[in-house]
Amino acid sequence: MISQEKILERLFVYLGRIAPASTPIHPDVDLIQELGLDSIKVMDLLMELEDEFDLSIPLNVLTDVRTPAQLAEAVVTLMEPANGTVR
């Protein structure tokens, strides 16, 4: 089982590469409003997580996601019913 912390850790590495150096990255930073990511970059973030953890993460999880913490939580929730499959 992949933990929320593990996902956050990966997210931070990836965000460190694409976000402006001036904005501190933390679990509750707003990906779009504060880090200035556009919608494509946020979707790319999911792709990175999919490959890192060998998972299918549909774009639909992004509906209620604003921050890295929310994204990590959404991914963990997704994994609960059946590891690595959609629904």
Add this chain to the structure above:
Amino acid sequence: MALFDKFAKLAQDRAALIQTELHPFGTRIDEIYSPTEGRIGSQRVVLAGTNNYLGLTLDPDSIKAAQQALAEEGTGTTGSRMANGSYGSHMALESELADFFGRRSVIVFSTGYQANLGVIGTLAGPDDIVLLDADSHASIYDACRMGGAQVIRFRHNDAADLERRMRRLGEQAKDALIIVEGIYSMLGDQAPLREIADIKRRLGGYLLVDEAHSVGVLGQHGRGLAEELGVEDDVDVVLGTFSKSLGAIGGFAASQHPEFDLLRYASRPYIFTASPSPSSVASVRAALRALRARPELRTRLWENAHQLYSGLAGLGYQVGPQASPVVPVVLGSPQQGMAFWLGLIERGVYVNLVLPPATPNGQALVRCSVSAAHTSAQIDHIIGAFAELAITSREAAVNS
């Protein structure tokens, strides 16, 4: 927050970027002289920012057919095909397209955007999985959202990446809908459809190809990329538009599946909008006849495409990954892109400016598109304008 407050950032970005009355995001083309020439303000320009691939917008046969339909059937249908009825010409167009694509069913929609909404958004619901190319057109993304499908993106034109993602889905891959485009509208590159068809044969799934930019452009008969690569039998749904090579407005989807016609009773973007107007349908039918009868248009288009692609590459510009009627040129920052676009207008060339996030790697690009109606001299004129601007920007770099 007030309703319009959300546009504050947009307004700010717009003000920072747009400082001239003439700009690329709302250009007024004052006069059209031909499919490839027009006037913007006081400047006569070669039009290289259209999707008029076969140059049929002013084709005499299409115009005559449209005028006749206008006179006989009127300016509009005033309603939906479901509620208010289809005209004979809607049905005729559908059967002519079915014949052209060699498929049992064709449904005509009011635009290509609606064809995507109406097909993808209806076929793929919350229990279905869609695998789409990351660079898919907005209408495809919007369609997925409308239907509520589970959407998995794969890396642009990367068949191995698609396969990896399908394998991850296990058994579920068998029912997934794979969506790609024949020619991508911004970079002009083509989907690796042979490889994708092969994956589908091995792992299952359904395949939809949006041939918006490739109908009339690719394939021996102009049926698009699937014909070009000999994989038409692997494609479950061909989708397209009348707004590009066919020179009018409207869209369609074609399929061999016996249940496909049932979409007419389930697809909201088909039902809850007015049907295409008689003149538009008539001109599309004439344009389709031209597309079939005049393969030399396609030959001319590709001669022009190669001339522009190699001309711009020869000047040292970073062009798209392959020769295509769409030739993108990467330019750097949005500000550099704006200045370059204006420079081209001053030199009598109209193209499209595309900014991130619609472009890869955060760079601005100008999207040039060619038509079968361009003369070789017009293509040279476009290349000449780029050559002058290359010299100007090199001088600016030296002086700064």
